[in-house]
Amino acid sequence: MASKREIHINVPVLTRVEGEGALEFDVVQGVIQKLNLRIFEPPRLFEKFVEGYEYDQVIDMVARICGICPVAYQMSAVQAFERLFGIDPGPWVRDMRRVMYCGEWLQSHALHVHLLAAPDFFGFESAIAMAEKHPEAVRRGLRLQGLGNDLITLFGGRSVHPVGVRVGGFYKAPAEEAVADMVKQLEEALPQAEALVRWCAELDFPHDEQAFTSVALSEPGEYAIGSGRLVSGQGLDIDISHFESHFEEFQVPHSTALHTQLEGRPYLTGPLARLNLNFRQLPSPVRAVMEDCGIHFPSHNMFHSILARAIEIHLVIYEALQLLQAYERPGVSAVQVRPQAGTAFGCTEAPRGFLWHRYDVDERGDIRRARIVPPTSQNQARIEQDLCASLESFGLDHDDDALRQRAEQVIRNYDPCISCATHFLKLKVSRR
Amino acid sequence: MNSTKPKLAVHKFSSCDGCQLALLNLGESLLELPKYVDITHFAEAGPNNPNAKVDVALVEGSISTPDDIERIRQVRENSAYLISLGACATAGGLQALANLADRDAWMAAVYARPDTIETLSSSTSISEHVKVDLELHGCPVNSQQVIAALADLLAGVNPVSERQPLCMECKRNGVVCTMVTKGEPCMGPVTRAGCGALCPSLGRACYSCYGPAETVNDGALAQRLQSLGLTPEAVARRFLFITSGASPFRDAGLRLRPPPLETDE
Missing domain, CATH: 3.40.50.700 (NADH:ubiquinone oxidoreductase-like, 20kDa subunit)
Structure with missing residues (x-):
């Protein structure tokens, strides 16, 4: 039976997450009574800054919400304005944006898998410490991350807050030689990505099945990244413009990031949710490696998130290669834009889950009002729910250090980006 | 250790x-x-x-x-x-x-x-x-x-920070001037160099993510941007952007900006 000792744990900072947060929970008679994932990244009020600015300026402003996934912010915004203005930038722009987005998934997932998550599985404090014992794995991760950054840079000039995307297309199409060089690098990376999936499949995953609802974008002909309808494992299937009638955002006292619920309940967004809903759309070579490793989706074990990221790394390298192999530089890289007044909706799959934007725009294309719902704030309620179940099944009689480590690992499964959600972890457990 | x-x-x-x-x-x-x-x-x-x-x-x-x-x-x-x-x-x-x-x-x-x-x-x-x-x-x-x-x-040397405007970097890199050739509202003349002239090399106007250069002639640039067709308000938005807290840009922007940004209704 659980002890009746009174214990107080306080871990001042959760490391290896993007941003600042803390965790506190009370254990009474061996049961978790209250558990708060506290996010106290100071609010930056982005939704208000963009008011009065021009639609193309907004593309560069919202990128600044997150240094890890700026492309996602740019893509959701650009999609919103193009939908409202009735612009179809054509297949070339659509394909090249998908390639650029593949670059962001690649760098973000490779960073998370190797630098943030893997040290937990091998018992190291950091990837730099892990590199001494597992140099090849860490080097592979850093190479893949670098390739993702190079892919973004190809279209955006730099990987953090890139400058290439505009409403209507791109500012400039990359030169054919630069693309040919990238194709060579992607070809070399493909076997590395396969090896990464096999490496992750061998990890020692805790058994921790939980019931939860997955939500992701879904497209009929492809594994959804830059567009699609919002679907859930429980039958939700809506146009992104109907988000607000099904999802509710609200403030809780212990977080500067708003919480979100679907029909009054927590849900999961991110790589595991995407694979659960869309694994049938993975290209066959990617599925073949997965099946060869004995990996099956859907999965309701959140520790499989690292595996989901590895599979998505394989996917994006494969996709980028397919889309760039026949690259021809177009005469123009963007179509004409004529702004229109109205309400613009945009939604794309950021590395951590879907990222929803709404803008009220006037006839000049200036922003009157904005609303942005990032993936980490959506996952907060699910993380709290997961922690309660996961820590109880892990065993609350473990010592404080073991509990803290387990809690951090559970939280890292979500790769929370607290800069996005507003950002990190202090742990406070009180047991009575 | x-x-x-x-x-x-x-x-x-x-x-x-x-x-x-x-x-x-x-x-x-x-x-x-x-x-x-x-x-x-x-x-x-x-x-x-x-x-x-x-x-x-x-x-x-x-x-x-x-x-x-x-x-x-x-x-x-x-x-x-x-x-x-x-x-x-x-x-x-x-x-x-x-x-x-x-x-x-x-x-x-x-x-x-x-x-x-x-x-x-x-x-x-x-x-x-x-x-x-x-x-x-x-x-x-x-x-x-x-x-x-x-x-x-x-190495025991005092590091230095870039001070020149972006225009110098464009010239050094052989990047064609977007303002002169395409009439783009470029912030390069008042912006600190150091980025590698990224935006102009993609054919777009610099939006000043490196902040003000050591000397800023905001009056002359504001005039030039208005002659390209920008309203004073649109010019203000370009100064009051990524580094609105840097005083040369804050002052320039506030001088150009009509009363505070309306927030609707």
């Missing part, structure tokens, strides 16, 4: 984490870094000793809460050399736009219970609170800037 290597800390305040990526995006070179420095604190990468004494502290983010003020004083006390990184740490960041508006009204528009959230009424640079030894500009700073500064310090 090798105690002869200099100790390095990376601290984060209010920011997007993008400037820390100048280190995390180094690729395999990241693994070389521990040969030269002991990374004592870098929470996003793992090491967590925020209060350790260090030789060099890299500081990302702006000061926007009462706790931040205490924390940055502590960082200063513990660090022999302090480098502030990026637009947030050197000018308050994009979020300094709130300094020009009614922040309370903004908080109320985003949060149902703004009273439960502790913030200051402004977002400010590190140098407004403590002495800073070197400022590296950019939104974000790039790896080259950060590594060059660290390498200089390791």
Whole structure:
């Protein structure tokens, strides 16, 4: 039976997450009574800054919400304005944006898998410490991350807050030689990505099945990244413009990031949710490696998130290669834009889950009002729910250090980006 | 333990984490870094000793809460050399736009219970609170800037920060002027160089993510931009953008801007 000792744990900072947060929970008679994932990244009020600015300026402003996934912010915004203005930038722009987005998934997932998550599985404090014992794995991760950054840079000039995307297309199409060089690098990376999936499949995953609802974008002909309808494992299937009638955002006292619920309940967004809903759309070579490793989706074990990221790394390298192999530089890289007044909706799959934007725009294309719902704030309620179940099944009689480590690992499964959600972890457990 | 290597800390305040990526995006070179420095604190990468004494502290983010003020004083006390990184740490960041508006009204528009959230009424640079030894500009700073500064310090040389306007960098790189050839409303003449002339090399106008250059002739540029067809309000928006907390841009923008931005109705 659980002890009746009174214990107080306080871990001042959760490391290896993007941003600042803390965790506190009370254990009474061996049961978790209250558990708060506290996010106290100071609010930056982005939704208000963009008011009065021009639609193309907004593309560069919202990128600044997150240094890890700026492309996602740019893509959701650009999609919103193009939908409202009735612009179809054509297949070339659509394909090249998908390639650029593949670059962001690649760098973000490779960073998370190797630098943030893997040290937990091998018992190291950091990837730099892990590199001494597992140099090849860490080097592979850093190479893949670098390739993702190079892919973004190809279209955006730099990987953090890139400058290439505009409403209507791109500012400039990359030169054919630069693309040919990238194709060579992607070809070399493909076997590395396969090896990464096999490496992750061998990890020692805790058994921790939980019931939860997955939500992701879904497209009929492809594994959804830059567009699609919002679907859930429980039958939700809506146009992104109907988000607000099904999802509710609200403030809780212990977080500067708003919480979100679907029909009054927590849900999961991110790589595991995407694979659960869309694994049938993975290209066959990617599925073949997965099946060869004995990996099956859907999965309701959140520790499989690292595996989901590895599979998505394989996917994006494969996709980028397919889309760039026949690259021809177009005469123009963007179509004409004529702004229109109205309400613009945009939604794309950021590395951590879907990222929803709404803008009220006037006839000049200036922003009157904005609303942005990032993936980490959506996952907060699910993380709290997961922690309660996961820590109880892990065993609350473990010592404080073991509990803290387990809690951090559970939280890292979500790769929370607290800069996005507003950002990190202090742990406070009180047991009575 | 090798105690002869200099100790390095990376601290984060209010920011997007993008400037820390100048280190995390180094690729395999990241693994070389521990040969030269002991990374004592870098929470996003793992090491967590925020209060350790260090030789060099890299500081990302702006000061926007009462706790931040205490924390940055502590960082200063513990660090022999302090480098502030990026637009947030050197000018308050994009979020300094709130300094020009009614922040309370903004908080109320985003949060149902703004009273439960502790913030200051402004977002400010590190140098407004403590002495800073070197400022590296950019939104974000790039790896080259950060590594060059660290390498200089390791070599016992005083690092320097870029001061010239972007126009000089365009000329050096042979980039065609977007303003002269295409009439683009380029901020290059008043913007600090150092990015590699990224936007002009893609054929677009510079939007000044590196902030003001050492000397800023904002009047002449504002006139030129208006002659290209921009309204004074649109010119103001270009000064009051990524680094609205930097005084040359703040003053220029406020001079051009008609009464405060309407927020609807």
